[in-house]
Amino acid sequence: MKQEYDSLLVKELELSRQGFPAALLDLKARLTANVQGLPSEQPGSLWPKTSLGCLHDRQRLTPDQLRVLLDLCAKHSADLASAASLRVRDAQLVVHQCRSLERTLSVQSVPLRPAREGEGALPPREQEERVASILAESGAPDYWFAASRDGNRRAHYADAHLGVTLVHFLVGPEELLAAVRRFRRAVDAALPGTYHWFDDAALHVTIRAVVT
DSSP states (O other), X not given: OEEEEEEEETTTTEEEESOOOHHHHHXXXXXXXXXXXXXXXXXXXXXXXXXXXXXXXXXXXXXXXXXXXXXXXXXXXXXXXXXXXXXXXXXXXXXXXXXXXXXXXXXXXEEOOOOOTTTOSXXXXXXXXXXXHHHHGGGSTTHHHHHTOSOOSHHHHHSXXXXXXXXXXXXXXXXXXXXXXXXXXXXXXXXXXXXXXOOGGGOEEEEEEXXX
16 A cells, blocks of 8 residues: 655644545544544544644744745655655554654554555545645645644643554654655755754654544
8 A cells, every 4th residue: 555745834843644544544444433432533644644843832933934934845845755655564553652652651553454446545536635625724825824823832832641543653654754854954044943853753643543
């Protein structure tokens, strides 16, 4: 199962993909249908993305800073897209102590079924359209209001929060992580002291929250 890295979206600094492939969509649907008491699915797992970092506490982007950041995202999206693909053969059921998954109590591997004949590894068209629509938000005239709103700063991710989630950790090719590090360095050079970066070992794609 292959997922292409697509582009960067500025919210918490998220690395996005084209969309969930059919096998992962099937897994999400079966979880929702068969596991009683699951919380409603949150917007963050409706499309595949990896949060690379977040604003430091009490930081707020100015419109000029947002323009700088969007330019960096556009520049480095091509670098990330050409770096590597991620083959997803399993997921991880994680009991975590904080939202960034930098502190965990338990990690259990969950094998994924192979793609069925004719199913392919690419995401369905509606998934691609969903991701394209979300990415297009950064070009809206009022996007600064969304990017600068309160919430989702470092404390949100680092403070104690017990939960269970199904994810795929970004343990992919080294060239991909190298491209992520180049992007981080570029952001730090242009906007020093603005962003906190999550540990490489904690980078993940959320498939479905189980206990929030």
